Amino acid sequence: MTKFFQAEDDPFTYELSQTKQDAIEAVQNVGPQASTQWRQAVSTAKQCVLDQRNRALNLSDSNETSDDPKRAGVRTSANSRARKAREGNVVVTSIDSLPECERAQLETAGSVIKPADKELMNQVSDKFSLNVDQKRAYKLVVSALLTDIQPATRPQSQQLIDNDIDFGQFAAFAPPTKDPLRMYLGGIGGTGKSQVVNGILLFLERKNESYKCLVLAPTGSAASLVDGSTYHSTLSLSIDSEDSATQTRITSIASKFKSVRLIIVHEVSMLLCKDLYTISHQLESAFKQVGTMFGGLHVLLAGDFGQLPPVGWSCSLYSSHASLSSLAVSVKGQKDVMGWSLWHTFTTVVILRINMRQRGESEGDSGYRTALGNMRYGKCTDADIKLLNSRVLGSPSAPTLSDPRFRNVSVITAWNFDRDAINSVSCERFALESGQKLV
Numbered sequence: 001m002t003k004f005f006q007a008e009d010d011p012f013t014y015e016l017s018q019t020k021q022d023a024i025e026a027v028q029n030v031g032p033q034a035s036t037q038w039r040q041a042v043s044t045a046k047q048c049v050l051d052q053r054n055r056a057l058n059l060s061d062s063n064e065t066s067d068d069p070k071r072a073g074v075r076t077s078a079n080s081r082a083r084k085a086r087e088g089n090v091v092v093t094s095i096d097s098l099p100e101c102e103r104a105q106l107e108t109a110g111s112v113i114k115p116a117d118k119e120l121m122n123q124v125s126d127k128f129s130l131n132v133d134q135k136r137a138y139k140l141v142v143s144a145l146l147t148d149i150q151p152a153t154r155p156q157s158q159q160l161i162d163n164d165i166d167f168g169q170f171a172a173f174a175p176p177t178k179d180p181l182r183m184y185l186g187g188i189g190g191t192g193k194s195q196v197v198n199g200i201l202l203f204l205e206r207k208n209e210s211y212k213c214l215v216l217a218p219t220g221s222a223a224s225l226v227d228g229s230t231y232h233s234t235l236s237l238s239i240d241s242e243d244s245a246t247q248t249r250i251t252s253i254a255s256k257f258k259s260v261r262l263i264i265v266h267e268v269s270m271l272l273c274k275d276l277y278t279i280s281h282q283l284e285s286a287f288k289q290v291g292t293m294f295g296g297l298h299v300l301l302a303g304d305f306g307q308l309p310p311v312g313w314s315c316s317l318y319s320s321h322a323s324l325s326s327l328a329v330s331v332k333g334q335k336d337v338m339g340w341s342l343w344h345t346f347t348t349v350v351i352l353r354i355n356m357r358q359r360g361e362s363e364g365d366s367g368y369r370t371a372l373g374n375m376r377y378g379k380c381t382d383a384d385i386k387l388l389n390s391r392v393l394g395s396p397s398a399p400t401l402s403d404p405r406f407r408n409v410s411v412i413t414a415w416n417f418d419r420d421a422i423n424s425v426s427c428e429r430f431a432l433e434s435g436q437k438l439v
């Protein structure tokens with residue numbers, strides 16, 4: 001598989017082998033059904049992909065045979081390169097290294113970003129002072145949107161509403177001819193994931209194309225932090241009902257997503273496998289593109305798997321394969337399996353590593369950063385514990401909350417009672433200091 005990138009871009013990206021992608025798509029196309037049929041269908045789909053691969057390998061081998069041992073040697077190595085490429089090794093080609101005619105072809109096809117857009121991209125990235133990794137993530141998403149092949153003729157929402165669910169109109173959609181972006185943006189809390197999302201949103205705003213992106217989150221509070229909505233409300237997912245794809249719901253989703261090309265799902269650690277499947281399935285139905293994951297939209301999943309898990313520890317995206325294999329007996333389990341396999345199509349990955357929230361350079365700052373990092377993996381050292389204990393209130397050397405240095409710091413308490421008391425005192429003090437009246 002060949003990908004083209006502008007010369008100055010340096011995407012940290014990898015591709016699943018095409019065969020694995022095919023297998024995942026084959027499983028998606030099977031759909032939920034009774035467990036014996038499901039197992040049979042999955043095994044037939046697997047065999048079909050394996051047969052396809054073997055046929056391709058045999059064909060290539062038979063085309064490459066030669067009686068001349070020298071030529072045979074050269075062909076064997078070319079053959080093995082071709083096989084490696086088929087098996088998933090990425091071939092990255094700089095746009096500048098292409099012959100002019102090929103470059104012109106790409107420009108005409110909209111595969112190369114226009115200079116004005118490039119300038120805007122840089123302006124926004126400078127405004128947010130994005131670091132190298134953040135810039136990489138931001139540029140991958142924005143480039144995908146800029147080189148997007150637009151659906152040719154989308155029906156007006158008015159027509160959709162008037163004709164209720166006349167999906168015949170969607171036949172006029174020209175499906176994107178390029179693979180949509182499936183990207184995961186990770187990094188521990190404070191590494192600037194939201195900053196990247198804000199950059200993407202500002203870029204679209206400056207281009208007057210804010211309508212192209214929808215930001216979704218699993219809970220209302222997570223959604224309000226990123227000015228988004230919950231995916232339950234946006235995609236009309238029913239929390240209780242298994243069958244949420246009624247015609248009215250699908251019509252409403254089709255109308256909401258009429259001009260959308262990118263969805264960003266925040267706090268992905270809280271996403272259930274079955275929810276990812278349902279999101280994709282609802283969009284497929286809304287765009288009348290059954291079998292085209294997420295209806296062909298670009299999808300960015302952002303979050304940190306060290307943060308909150310899904311409610312009730314249901315089947316999360318990081319569940320192990322072993323724990324999933326027993327699930328296919330129920331329809332819900334099959335949805336989990338399909339959501340889990342969808343997660344594995346997110347093969348463009350950027351992990352942010354620099355903590356932008358705690359950037360102090362003092363010895364204490366760096367010790368605190370290290371302690372937090374170790375705590376995340378349950379691997380605190382003696383030095384970390386000593387440092388954290390030195391901040392526990394009550395001991396003679398510990399800070400007091402009335403000390404001006406510690407007045408506005410975050411406080412962790414074990415009891416709601418203590419939390420409420422501290423909040424109440426702090427509110428009164430803040431009102432007094434800022435000349436405001438508490439109501």
Ligand SMILES: Nc1ncnc2c1ncn2[C@@H]1O[C@H](COP(=O)(O)OP(=O)(O)OP(=O)(O)O)[C@@H](O)[C@H]1O
Nearest residue numbers: 128129130131188189190191192193194195356357
């Ligand atoms: N490139 C940057 N330059 C300056 N400040 C930044 C940059 N990136 C992020 N920040 C700041 O660092 C803080 C944390 O950033 P942000 O909220 O985006 O992190 P996050 O990874 O989304 O965190 P969380 O997972 O806790 O939600 C914010 O105050 C943000 O303004």
